[in-house]
Amino acid sequence: VTIILRLLAPRVLGPALMVGLALVVKGYTDVGDGFAAGVIVALAVGLRYVVLGTERTEATLPLVRWAPQIALCGLLVSLAVCFAGVAFGDPPFTHVPGPGETVATIGTLELSTPVLFDLGVFLLVAGALTTVLHHLALLREGRT
Amino acid sequence: MGTGARRVGALPAAAVAAALAGFAACLVGAIVGGAAIDVPWAPTLDLRLDLALDGLGSLYALLATGIGAAVFAYAAAYVPRHLEHEERPASEQRRFWPWMVLFMASMVGLACARDLVLLFVFFDLTAVASYFLIGFDRHRRAARGAALMALLVTGVSAVAMLIGAVLLQAEYGTFSVPELAERAEATTNTIVAAALIAVAALAKSAQVPLHFWLPRAMAAPTPVSAYLHSAAMVAAGVLVIGRVHPLIAESDIVLDGLLVVGGTSILVGGLLALAQDELKQILAHSTISQYGYVVLLYGIGGPEAAGAAAFYVLAHAIAKSALFMTAGAVTLATDESRLSRLGGLGRDMPLLAAASGVAAATLAALPLTVGFFKDELLFTAAAGDGTGTAVMAVLAAALTFAYIGRFWLGLFTGTRRTEPHRVPALLIAPVGALAALAVAGGLVAAPFARLAEDAGTVTNGAPVALSPAYHLEASTENLMALAAWALGGLLLAAPALRAPLVSALSRAGDVAGPRRLYGAALQGLNRLSDRLHGAEVRDLRTSLAAAMLPGGVLLGIALVATPTQGTYVVGAVQTSDLPVIALLVLTVLAGVAVTRDPGRLRPVLSLSVLGFALAGVYALAGAPDIALVAVVVETMLTLVFVGIFAGLPRRADDRADDRAGGVGRPSPRRRRRNVLFGTVAGLGAFVTVWAALSRPTPDAPVAAELVRRTPEAHGGDVVTVILADFRALDTMVEISVLAVALLGVVSLLRRGRLW
Numbered sequence: 001v002t003i004i005l006r007l008l009a010p011r012v013l014g015p016a017l018m019v020g021l022a023l024v025v026k027g028y029t030d031v032g033d034g035f036a037a038g039v040i041v042a043l044a045v046g047l048r049y050v051v052l053g054t055e056r057t058e059a060t061l062p063l064v065r066w067a068p069q070i071a072l073c074g075l076l077v078s079l080a081v082c083f084a085g086v087a088f089g090d091p092p093f094t095h096v097p098g099p100g101e102t103v104a105t106i107g108t109l110e111l112s113t114p115v116l117f118d119l120g121v122f123l124l125v126a127g128a129l130t131t132v133l134h135h136l137a138l139l140r141e142g143r144t
Numbered sequence: 145m146g147t148g149a150r151r152v153g154a155l156p157a158a159a160v161a162a163a164l165a166g167f168a169a170c171l172v173g174a175i176v177g178g179a180a181i182d183v184p185w186a187p188t189l190d191l192r193l194d195l196a197l198d199g200l201g202s203l204y205a206l207l208a209t210g211i212g213a214a215v216f217a218y219a220a221a222y223v224p225r226h227l228e229h230e231e232r233p234a235s236e237q238r239r240f241w242p243w244m245v246l247f248m249a250s251m252v253g254l255a256c257a258r259d260l261v262l263l264f265v266f267f268d269l270t271a272v273a274s275y276f277l278i279g280f281d282r283h284r285r286a287a288r289g290a291a292l293m294a295l296l297v298t299g300v301s302a303v304a305m306l307i308g309a310v311l312l313q314a315e316y317g318t319f320s321v322p323e324l325a326e327r328a329e330a331t332t333n334t335i336v337a338a339a340l341i342a343v344a345a346l347a348k349s350a351q352v353p354l355h356f357w358l359p360r361a362m363a364a365p366t367p368v369s370a371y372l373h374s375a376a377m378v379a380a381g382v383l384v385i386g387r388v389h390p391l392i393a394e395s396d397i398v399l400d401g402l403l404v405v406g407g408t409s410i411l412v413g414g415l416l417a418l419a420q421d422e423l424k425q426i427l428a429h430s431t432i433s434q435y436g437y438v439v440l441l442y443g444i445g446g447p448e449a450a451g452a453a454a455f456y457v458l459a460h461a462i463a464k465s466a467l468f469m470t471a472g473a474v475t476l477a478t479d480e481s482r483l484s485r486l487g488g489l490g491r492d493m494p495l496l497a498a499a500s501g502v503a504a505a506t507l508a509a510l511p512l513t514v515g516f517f518k519d520e521l522l523f524t525a526a527a528g529d530g531t532g533t534a535v536m537a538v539l540a541a542a543l544t545f546a547y548i549g550r551f552w553l554g555l556f557t558g559t560r561r562t563e564p565h566r567v568p569a570l571l572i573a574p575v576g577a578l579a580a581l582a583v584a585g586g587l588v589a590a591p592f593a594r595l596a597e598d599a600g601t602v603t604n605g606a607p608v609a610l611s612p613a614y615h616l617e618a619s620t621e622n623l624m625a626l627a628a629w630a631l632g633g634l635l636l637a638a639p640a641l642r643a644p645l646v647s648a649l650s651r652a653g654d655v656a657g658p659r660r661l662y663g664a665a666l667q668g669l670n671r672l673s674d675r676l677h678g679a680e681v682r683d684l685r686t687s688l689a690a691a692m693l694p695g696g697v698l699l700g701i702a703l704v705a706t707p708t709q710g711t712y713v714v715g716a717v718q719t720s721d722l723p724v725i726a727l728l729v730l731t732v733l734a735g736v737a738v739t740r741d742p743g744r745l746r747p748v749l750s751l752s753v754l755g756f757a758l759a760g761v762y763a764l765a766g767a768p769d770i771a772l773v774a775v776v777v778e779t780m781l782t783l784v785f786v787g788i789f790a791g792l793p794r795r796a797d798d799r800a801d802d803r804a805g806g807v808g809r810p811s812p813r814r815r816r817r818n819v820l821f822g823t824v825a826g827l828g829a830f831v832t833v834w835a836a837l838s839r840p841t842p843d844a845p846v847a848a849e850l851v852r853r854t855p856e857a858h859g860g861d862v863v864t865v866i867l868a869d870f871r872a873l874d875t876m877v878e879i880s881v882l883a884v885a886l887l888g889v890v891s892l893l894r895r896g897r898l899w
Binding site: 033040047050097100110114121128129138 | 858890
């Protein structure tokens with residue numbers, strides 16, 4: 001672990017989160033999607049694990065503790081988008097607003113169910129990968 | 145009883161209650177004339193949730209729930225004693241009851257399913273449930289082997305049923321059995337499909353030559369055997385034949401095939417049953433023989449045979465489940481399971497003797513039991529088919545009379561060889577209830593006949609009328625019955641007469657039987673898989689080679705010959721291709737480096753160079769989304785690899801390898817081979833990627849259509865829109881896999897603790 005990494009690792013998470021979020025927000029109109037965003041965030045967390053070790057990472061990032069719940073949350077959001085249509089008698093993944101209707105936007109963020117689905121994918125990927133990283137880190141430190 | 149026992153105490157009661165509730169529901173349904181639901185859950189694939197409580201459905205659903213209730217009640221007393229005897233905790237009942245209830249539910253579903261795909265799904269569900277139930281004593285090797293055998297024999301042959309279903313759908317455009325029955329004509333395709341479905345059903349009903357799994361399945365606890373033989377698993381096969389019989393009846397060849405298979409099964413099962421010493425083995429071989437009767441009847445075809453087959457299944461289920469429970473109760477009372485060590489139990493267990501006597505009489509078709517009518521109907525149908533079939537039927541009935549007589553007389557009469565201890569009433573009461581039902585059916589056969597008529601109507605596709613009754617006259621049926629009893633009595637009274645034949649048959653089965661073939665096939669597969677596995681996991685490089693070598697070879701084949709598309713043409717290299725070529729050369733170099741380096745870290749780094757170079761190619765080829773994902777995934781993988789390797793014991797295994805003179809420093813020959821393999825895989829990937837990226841025109845109109853529709857879906861990025869909208873269901877399934885994989889990692893590393 002070089003000095004550069006040691007300096008970089010704690011500071012890279014913020015930008016990574018920003019990039020991830022941007023990918024989700026812009027994703028529907030530009031390159032990128034929830035999956036890539038999730039992996040990027042998990043990468044930043046993973047870098048911290050490698051450089052700082054498990055204990056310090058999790059002390060400085062209390063949100064990491066909730067990674068499994070975040071993953072579950074993401075899965076539920078995706079499933080909800082999938083089956084919401086079924087409740088109204090439509091096929092699964094009937095997205096709102098439909099083709100031809102106008103979409104409300106906040107900046108470049110489109111308020112539509114596909115984007116919500118993408119957000120679910122993001123949460124699931126980021127949460128699941130972080131959980132796996134945690135377990136691998138514990139395994140490495142022999143604290144199973 | 146410990147706390148574990150108290151906590152699982154509610155399970156048996158709940159299961160019995162579920163069975164009784166199901167029975168009541170089916171009974172009401174049958175009385176009001178049936179019920180049906182038909183939900184097209186995947187209309188584009190023509191998949192329907194088409195369940196109907198019609199005649200056939202009612203019969204088998206009533207059997208599954210009714211016999212189920214009796215067997216569950218019996219099991220409530222049996223399983224705790226069984227566990228105690230095996231010195232296992234009472235909490236292991238949790239491994240029993242859910243599967244038992246699933247077994248029942250899937251059987252009810254199978255009975256009501258009228259869609260071939262649905263039929264297949266329930267068919268396999270019964271196989272899955274039976275796997276866990278037969279292997280309930282999982283510490284015993286025999287039980288595990290028997291469970292696997294039952295699953296493989298019935299599961300693999302069930303694939304034939306799926307193929308048959310697809311063949312039929314391709315020809316007639318529907319999976320629905322009633323619609324198929326209307327549209328079907330005797331084309332080759334239909335006949336092949338019907339034969340395939342019949343094969344799956346025959347394997348399930350343990351008919352020769354796929355009968356060998358059933359005797360082995362006796363490793364299951366007795367309640368499972370009782371259920372499996374009478375109303376579930378084995379009955380599922382003849383149920384399917386009864387359901388698709390209109391399709392089978394299109395062809396005389398398939399019908400004759402059923403006749404032959406049924407007849408052979410009667411003889412093989414019946415004769416082998418005479419030779420067995422183990423109680424449950426006698427009954428298991430008897431089941432093979434008894435379902436042979438039913439298959440024979442379906443092979444005869446026509447209204448009489450269809451009704452008789454349904455009636456036969458009903459009567460047999462009542463008798464056979466009672467007999468199995470008798471065997472289980474006797475074994476629990478005496479700790480003996482062999483006929484030669486038992487006898488004279490009639491004085492100590494008079495109730496059980498009487499009840500199982502009625503059950504045995506039912507199987508042997510004595511008057512005043514419902515069994516008499518099953519043989520009467522059988523004889524009517526067989527005599528109508530011809531002399532050969534009639535002789536077969538008499539022979540079959542004689543064999544049944546002989547082996548079941550031997551079973552009951554051997555258990556309850558003669559000298560007492562083993563002292564029994566008391567058994568709880570709950571082990572005897574279900575036998576008594578079933579015996580009472582058998583006698584009731586022997587006195588008033590009308591309700592049973594009506595059930596069988598309705599079931600036969602579905603099978604036959606036209607109304608069936610059954611009128612079982614006692615006729616005190618010299619009718620053909622009565623004469624046949626008398627002949628069968630006389631012959632059976634002779635077989636029973638003169639062991640010397642049957643011994644040479646029976647022992648020759650069982651020797652022949654041991655030497656050249658299908659079970660040997662199964663064993664050889666299984667061992668061969670195992671060895672092949674072991675060898676592949678051994679080659680793959682030797683070290684990191686062989687693991688990589690296991691993926692890269694077949695990939696390279698397959699791609700090479702695709703380059704040389706792709707019958708569906710035109711051949712590959714090497715076009716002119718343009719300036720704009722140069723960066724792509726440079727990156728691809730880099731991937732090849734990285735591929736070669738992977739195979740040359742004996743270390744741990746450098747192959748991984750070479751692999752990630754390969755990945756990054758490919759990502760660069762994607763970026764150049766105008767696929768930024770894929771490039772982005774490739775880069776982040778590659779980074780993640782490298783990080784994880786580095787993290788794991790850093791935690792491995794440093795060079796310990798390498799030193800060990802050095803001592804062994806093996807893997808660490810490969811021999812020059814292996815080295816050359818590795819380089820060759822790596823080059824093949826790398827070049828293959830190079831050429832394929834290049835060919836794919838320099839394809840002159842996009843030949844997928846779907847892609848163009850998706851691009852066109854993207855703005856309509858309010859998106860700017862085609863790939864994201866495809867992932868989140870056009871193909872969102874795929875994405876949903878894929879991320880679910882990710883969640884499941886997470887659970888897998890968690891349970892492997894931390895025994896299920898999420899954090």
